[in-house]
Amino acid sequence: xxxxxxxxxxxxxxxxxxxxxxxxxxxxxxxxxxxxxxxxxxxxxxxxxxxxxxxxxxxxxxxxxxxxxxxxxxxxxxxxxxxxxxxxxxxxxxxxxxxxxxxxxxxxxxxxxxxxxxxxxxxxxxxxxxxxxxxxxxxxxxxxxxxxxxxxxxxxxxxxxxxxxxxxxxxxxxxxxxxxxxxxxxxxxxxxxxxxxxxxxxxxxxxxxxxxxxxxxxxxxxxxxxxxxxxxxxxxxxxxxxxxxxxxxxxxxxxxxxxxxxxxxxxxxxxxxxxxxxxxxxxxxxxxxxxxxxxxxxxxxxxxxx
Amino acid sequence: xxxxxxxxxxxxxxxxxxxxxxxxxxxxxxxxxxxxxxxxxxxxxxxxxxxxxxxxxxxxxxxxxxxxxxxxxxxxxxxxxxxxxxxxxxxxxxxxxxxxxxxxxxxxxxxxxxxxxxxxxxxxxxxxxxxxxxxxxxxxxxxxxxxxxxxxxxxxxxxxxxxxxxxxxxxxxxxxxxxxxxxxxxxxxxxxxxxxxxxxxxxxxxxxxxxxxxxxxxxxxxxxxxxxxxxxxxxxxxxxxxxxxxxxxxxxxxxxx
Numbered sequence: 135x136x137x138x139x140x141x142x143x144x145x146x147x148x149x150x151x152x153x154x155x156x157x158x159x160x161x162x163x164x165x166x167x168x169x170x171x172x173x174x175x176x177x178x179x180x181x182x183x184x185x186x187x188x189x190x191x192x193x194x195x196x197x198x199x200x201x202x203x204x205x206x207x208x209x210x211x212x213x214x215x216x217x218x219x220x221x222x223x224x225x226x227x228x229x230x231x232x233x234x235x236x237x238x239x240x241x242x243x244x245x246x247x248x249x250x251x252x253x254x255x256x257x258x259x260x261x262x263x264x265x266x267x268x269x270x271x272x273x274x275x276x277x278x279x280x281x282x283x284x285x286x287x288x289x290x291x292x293x294x295x296x297x298x299x300x301x302x303x304x305x306x307x308x309x310x311x312x313x314x315x316x317x318x319x320x321x322x323x324x325x326x327x328x329x330x331x332x333x334x335x336x337x338x339x340x341x342x343x344x345x346x347x348x349x350x351x352x353x354x355x356x357x358x359x360x361x362x363x364x365x366x367x368x369x370x371x372x373x374x375x376x377x378x379x380x381x382x383x384x385x386x387x388x389x390x391x392x393x394x395x396x397x398x399x400x401x402x403x404x405x406x407x408x409x410x411x412x413x414x415x416x417x418x419x420x421x422x423x424x425x426x427x428x429x430x431x432x433x434x435x436x437x438x439x440x
Numbered sequence: 441x442x443x444x445x446x447x448x449x450x451x452x453x454x455x456x457x458x459x460x461x462x463x464x465x466x467x468x469x470x471x472x473x474x475x476x477x478x479x480x481x482x483x484x485x486x487x488x489x490x491x492x493x494x495x496x497x498x499x500x501x502x503x504x505x506x507x508x509x510x511x512x513x514x515x516x517x518x519x520x521x522x523x524x525x526x527x528x529x530x531x532x533x534x535x536x537x538x539x540x541x542x543x544x545x546x547x548x549x550x551x552x553x554x555x556x557x558x559x560x561x562x563x564x565x566x567x568x569x570x571x572x573x574x575x576x577x578x579x580x581x582x583x584x585x586x587x588x589x590x591x592x593x594x595x596x597x598x599x600x601x602x603x604x605x606x607x608x609x610x611x612x613x614x615x616x617x618x619x620x621x622x623x624x625x626x627x628x629x630x631x632x633x634x635x636x637x638x639x640x641x642x643x644x645x646x647x648x649x650x651x652x653x654x655x656x657x658x659x660x661x662x663x664x665x666x667x668x669x670x671x672x673x674x675x676x677x678x679x680x681x682x683x684x685x686x687x688x689x690x691x692x693x694x695x696x697x
Contacts, residue, residue, distance in 0.1 A: 322541075325544075327502070327541070328603070331537075332531075332534070332606065332607070332610055333528070333531030333558065334557035338557050342553070342557065346545070347543070
């Protein structure tokens with residue numbers, strides 16, 4: 135018969151080989167993820183259990199030379215820096231996405247789009263340099279000038295969670311812009327036509343129909359931004375001051391220097407002794423769990439969209 | 441029935457040309473459409489009937505590189521005058537599209553979208569408009585108990601009637617319909633056609649249709665479009681039983697199309 139499978143047909147063999155090679159490659163990616171997770175947990179988990187999980191997570195003192203390892207200030211630092219970054223970055227990012235897709239003339243869009251891609255590719259250390267030179271100066275002037283009577287001396291150096299948040303906001307912008315722009319672009323044209331034909335202005339159409347219809351994608355973009363912000367290390371070390379402390383409650387707190395989970399690991403790993411090292415791995419576990427939670431939320435949202 | 445001649449002209453189109461870039465899509469169209477009349481536009485695909493419909497509420501403005509020449513007067517006002525506010529214009533010229541396109545929000549929010557966009561906030565008034573519009577669209581009895589359900593949960597025919605209710609809610613003077621039943625099953629089509637017959641009590645209806653039987657059933661006047669020209673305009677009965685032009689005759693007898 136003509137349609138019978140030919141066992142030794144050349145293209146069939148090729149097909150089989152290609153399939154296997156691709157499978158091995160896919161496996162490599164997953165294996166490395168598995169290995170990373172395994173090593174972090176393997177190194178950090180026994181320490182965390184020995185030390186006491188609650189003491190480790192909620193302990194407010196970090197003093198490795200006296201075997202005191204409480205990472206709560208770092209958790210607070212990471213969370214505040216990330217939330218502030220989202221507060222600053224999300225509205226701007228969504229606005230840029232809306233502008234890019236719905237309003238910008240094609241000529242302008244042709245300039246903005248590659249600029250955003252380029253922005254995504256700027257090494258974080260460069261953005262950190264910008265932060266150190268420009269932003270710290272501005273914040274320092276503000277903290278030592280008009281705000282000096284309200285801020286404790288330690289909050290007037292410019293190194294602050296605010297500086298970190300602004301840097302993070304800049305870094306997550308490309309992610310938020312490109313993903314929200316994709317989902318705004320995917321809003322069916324029929325919705326827009328319907329809204330315009332009902333006599334709504336362009337702006338009403340955007341904020342009452344287009345953005346709500348793209349809601350889940352925009353939300354996913356913001357959450358991915360959260361993931362990126364919480365994991366960012368280099369740039370934030372350069373501007374955030376890295377002091378282990380929980381900022382005062384109130385607006386003054388944003389001028390406090392803090393340390394993030396990522397910063398904690400990167401700053402101390404170089405000289406850490408064995409137990410200290412395990413404590414840093416345990417810090418990594420906490421970070422890892424944060425990222426897993428954030429990614430799961432994104433996955434759920436994406437699924438909802440389909 | 442009111443005598444055709446006694447009605448006022450609602451839409452007066454004179455020497456209208458329309459271009460997509462270099463393509464000359466409409467050639468010196470001149471038509472008068474009267475108040476409370478159902479005016480059908482028929483013709484083969486690509487003949488310009490939808491393009492013409494979309495010049496009446498300036499939806500073509502949304503397409504880049506398009507150009508209009510000539511005049512379209514609605515209620516005595518030239519809608520292509522530079523002083524015309526397109527948003528205001530579209531408030532008085534409603535449009536129903538080929539594919540039902542309710543917003544993915546509740547039934548209530550769909551119908552109240554227009555009035556809200558135009559600044560109405562009072563809940564009670566909105567509710568009144570929603571009920572009135574849904575009744576006009578013959579949908580009230582089917583949805584009155586689930587106004588908060590997502591509009592996407594309705595059937596295709598119901599969705600299209602919802603779109604008609606959404607248009608009725610802005611209380612337009614003219615309703616444009618672009619093949620409103622081509623995506624619907626026969627049962628829903630019958631309902632929408634009956635609805636159009638009702639709508640002409642209050643509105644001027646301009647409807648593009650592919651379906652000549654439909655044009656014959658529901659319209660008072662028909663214009664036959666071909667290659668961007670209007671070949672013939674007449675009372676619907678006349679046009680279908682006694683066409684003056686050979687091309688019209690060939691089209692309605694199915695020689696091409």
